[in-house]
Amino acid sequence: MSAGPADPRWSDWQPLAGYPAVTAEVLAETVDGGQAFRWHAQPDGTWFGQWSEIVATLRLGADGRVAWRCPAGSETRTAAALATYFGTDADFPALTDALPWRTDAHLARCLRDFPGLRILRQPFGETLLGFLCSATKQIVQIKQMQELLAARHGAPVPGTGGAFRRLPTWPELAACTEAELRACQLGFRARYIWETAQFVAARPDWLRETETLPYPEAKDRLLGLPGVGEKVADCVLLFGAGRLEAFPVDVWILKTLGRRYALDGWKPPQLAQFGRAHFGPLAGLAQQFLFAWERRHG
DNA sequence: AGTAGACCTGGTAT
DNA sequence: GATACCAGGTCTA
Numbered sequence: 001m002s003a004g005p006a007d008p009r010w011s012d013w014q015p016l017a018g019y020p021a022v023t024a025e026v027l028a029e030t031v032d033g034g035q036a037f038r039w040h041a042q043p044d045g046t047w048f049g050q051w052s053e054i055v056a057t058l059r060l061g062a063d064g065r066v067a068w069r070c071p072a073g074s075e076t077r078t079a080a081a082l083a084t085y086f087g088t089d090a091d092f093p094a095l096t097d098a099l100p101w102r103t104d105a106h107l108a109r110c111l112r113d114f115p116g117l118r119i120l121r122q123p124f125g126e127t128l129l130g131f132l133c134s135a136t137k138q139i140v141q142i143k144q145m146q147e148l149l150a151a152r153h154g155a156p157v158p159g160t161g162g163a164f165r166r167l168p169t170w171p172e173l174a175a176c177t178e179a180e181l182r183a184c185q186l187g188f189r190a191r192y193i194w195e196t197a198q199f200v201a202a203r204p205d206w207l208r209e210t211e212t213l214p215y216p217e218a219k220d221r222l223l224g225l226p227g228v229g230e231k232v233a234d235c236v237l238l239f240g241a242g243r244l245e246a247f248p249v250d251v252w253i254l255k256t257l258g259r260r261y262a263l264d265g266w267k268p269p270q271l272a273q274f275g276r277a278h279f280g281p282l283a284g285l286a287q288q289f290l291f292a293w294e295r296r297h298g
Numbered sequence: 299a300g301t302a303g304a305c306c307t308g309g310t311a312t
Numbered sequence: 313g314a315t316a317c318c319a320g321g322t323c324t325a
Contacts (some may be wrong), residue, residue, distance in 0.1 A: 034320060077325045135321040187306030229322050
């Protein structure tokens with residue numbers, strides 16, 4: 001049930017405006033490095049991805065520029081969605097330059113090794129779903145869960161002849177049984193997702209409000225959901241709401257701060273505090289570079 | 299307050 | 313071919 005682009009008519013390739021030239025490694029790290037879970041590398045080297053009701057394929061040119069195409073007829077809304085998703089209105093060079101790399105040699109090395117890496121701006125609800133699935137799972141398996149959820153419980157993407165399915169919305173998830181969710185390889189996460197779905201579906205504005213609240217309040221609200229702890233809440237806010245101050249402490253960050261910052265033995269809460277103090281209000285952006293570097297070289 | 303175990307299960311290592 | 317062990321956390325005793 002791999003969601004492939006094996007279908008209909010596609011638009012012409014168009015340049016991804018406002019996006020820097022990147023290497024294949026940086027593009028892969030951006031779309032398939034743990035921020036998002038619905039990008040699939042194709043045999044021809046392109047990336048096929050979906051979010052919300054958007055379907056797109058990405059291609060990296062020899063010059064490092066990214067081009068995209070989408071099912072014919074959806075060019076206009078896809079162009080707008082891509083701009084939001086890849087944050088082309090944000091000045092990532094300036095944001096990255098504002099990180100304390102001048103006084104942090106390791107951070108400087110991470111920035112140098114992944115030029116152009118950035119934080120995605122994904123749909124909030126889908127980001128929550130993705131990271132509720134992520135507990136003690138590897139990216140490959142999380143992606144598999146998302147595809148099963150979309151195939152079995154998601155609606156067809158309009159205007160594509162039924163070839164693609166979106167992820168189920170939270171009301172749609174609330175209409176599923178826990179057993180149906182469990183059958184999507186969710187394991188013990190099924191109960192968290194089902195209970196979260198009941199809660200969210202009963203409060204139509206809750207997610208939208210949470211997305212726009214200041215970081216501390218938004219995080220408090222997310223932490224009230226079953227299956228959402230510190231790490232998941234920060235991932236949702238960082239990758240699904242553009243809150244660059246969110247600093248998720250996962251095993252890789254645990255590892256990298258222990259090894260490269262001599263903080264071996266520190267507990268996640270202490271490391272989170274260190275991250276905020278050391279990296280500042282854009283700690284989440286710094287985290288992404290540290291994370292990528294440690295996964296690649298650590 | 300802080301710390302082990304349990305929680306599902308597909309994949310990978312012995 | 314079986315069996316053991318682990319995986320980008322969270323919750324609870």
